[in-house]
Amino acid sequence: MRTIDLRGRELSPADMLAAVPRATQARAEALETAARIVEDVRTGGEAALRAQADKFDRVSGHAIRVPVTHIEDAVAALTPEIRTALEEAIRRVRQASAAQVPDTRVTQIGDGALITQRWQPVNRVGVYIPGGKAVYPSSVIMNVVPAQVAGVQQIALASPPQHDQDGRIHPVILAAAGLLGVTEVYAMGGAGAIGAFAHGVADLDLDPVDVVSGPGNNYVASAKRAVAGVVGTDSEAGATEILVVADRTADARLIAADLVSQAEHDEQASAVLVTDDEALAERVTVEVDRIAASTMHAERVAVSLAGPQSAIVLVDDRAMATAFSNAYAPEHLELHLEDAPEASSAFTSAGAVFVGDQTPVSLGDYMAGSNHVLPTGGQARYAPGLGAYTFLRPQQVISYDHAALAAVRDGVVALANTEVLPAHGEAIEARFQADEQGTTTL
Structure with missing residues (x-):
């Protein structure tokens, strides 16, 4: 996996996205x-x-x-x-x-x-x-x-x-x-x-x-x-994605195992680590190489991890890591952070958020109870995963009685006339014609 150093730079969300592009050509x-x-x-x-x-x-x-x-x-x-x-x-x-x-x-x-x-x-x-x-x-x-x-x-x-x-x-x-x-x-x-x-x-x-x-x-x-x-x-849903945000307390072996587990899906799969700890990044690189070489689908994993869509990204601090994750809007987000439960609320754009190093994406794939059909390609910025x-x-059911309609009669007619849709107002007035002729409307 390549390492991208973004430290010491002022970056817009577009700059962050450009650093780790998705595989889009296919x-x-x-x-x-x-x-x-x-x-x-x-x-x-x-x-x-x-x-x-x-x-x-x-x-x-x-x-x-x-x-x-x-x-x-x-x-x-x-x-x-x-x-x-x-x-x-x-x-x-x-x-x-x-x-x-x-x-x-x-x-x-x-x-x-x-x-x-x-x-x-x-x-x-x-x-x-x-x-x-x-x-x-x-x-x-x-x-x-x-x-x-x-x-x-x-x-x-x-x-x-x-x-x-x-x-x-x-x-x-x-x-x-x-x-x-x-x-x-x-x-x-x-x-x-x-x-x-x-x-x-x-x-x-x-x-x-x-x-x-x-x-x-x-x-x-x-x-x-x-x-x-x-x-x-x-x-x-396109090729699967995992983004891991980790600090100095994280276990490099577990991060590497989770990156490889998603790379196993497809040559276009994205595996990204974002961290402010350079030593951790180096340890993860070593562990990824070790685990990827021995896994069943080693050839497929190697293509995924070597692609431009996969990387280890070095950032200045937690705030920059959060900003990168929210801009990237991954399908799967893992938080390997000392204060992961408290920090999770700041990560607003992800298909699903896996909190702590005992909550790997593969748990969500099978037995967590959450759904594993999730938005990819940055769609998590505006789209949910699959659910009921x-x-x-959603359907609105409107029920007004005669008195309630009378309370808004003048307002509806005024707005209808303003929009030059007089028949709209006339449809309201039709319900009061009997009243005005001296007949009670039930």
Whole structure:
């Protein structure tokens, strides 16, 4: 990993971002291709999906709509250890997601004038689960459970068909779906799956969804952009990111282990350490080299850590470290600080904040109870991670009686006339015509 020394400099947020750029070229190149794949599915339906499976997954003749028996077989084949772990993760995510559903609130504006704020679930959700360099049953949980907690009635799931599974979805992904009661499952991958969810596929009895969620590669993220406006989407999750802010009390070995754990995901993954302690930076460099060389995916990790998106950043002090983190807005932020619990409130822009050296990102990936589908690429400045709220729509319900309407009658008419929309005012006046003619309005 390279070291970038920002000490002794006055830097704007833009300067800080320029010091450690994200890997963006692959995303830019994917946009045009993903849009074309989505359009092929919109016009070609099942035939387009099969052509894509043959080209990208080396699979043909498979059942795109997964038989329920395949799901049941996958659940039955789970080892007790994996089943227990999945069920415990489901329990924890369900408990944490329940706190994300707002209560209905009624505000009395005046006598007989009520505004009710309520949250309505969407009817139908399409969940995408990637199946490339790793298997992600945890992502099944992270997407399906919040939708269920929100009250979504129909949940469809898609994941790529696997060449080494005779065209079936990976069995552990199927098993996770089965444990959650999801039976509408499709063996389709990438941008094509996003297009199928957005536009529907009549030949497969696949109806369009209201919201598409789930992680994926650059093509999946770009496909979400292509269907935005047709359906709702969660954030355009790109390559994973970890930013660690650490002081002199931190354990270099633990920091290095966490940086390597995220670099393991993908060659474009970002691993960044920000510290004001040069000695710690040097120790972390040594530990990263040691751990990265011996890990299973050493080649992939080496590419990620050597890329421009990964670095050790030296800063003057805690204030500069905080400013850098908030400008960067990482997907995952770890605080290896002596006063981490107290300091955490100053770090306002991050998908999720992991406080203290006993709270690694990998805990959040599986068992913390928090959601691991988080905004990347700086989107944490303005966008949340996935939660029950992703599948909810705030709705205002307005209820005025005749007396309450009379109290604002003149104001509405005055404003309507000011905006040269007289029919608006006339719609108000129509409700008082009977009164003025001597008839009581009930």
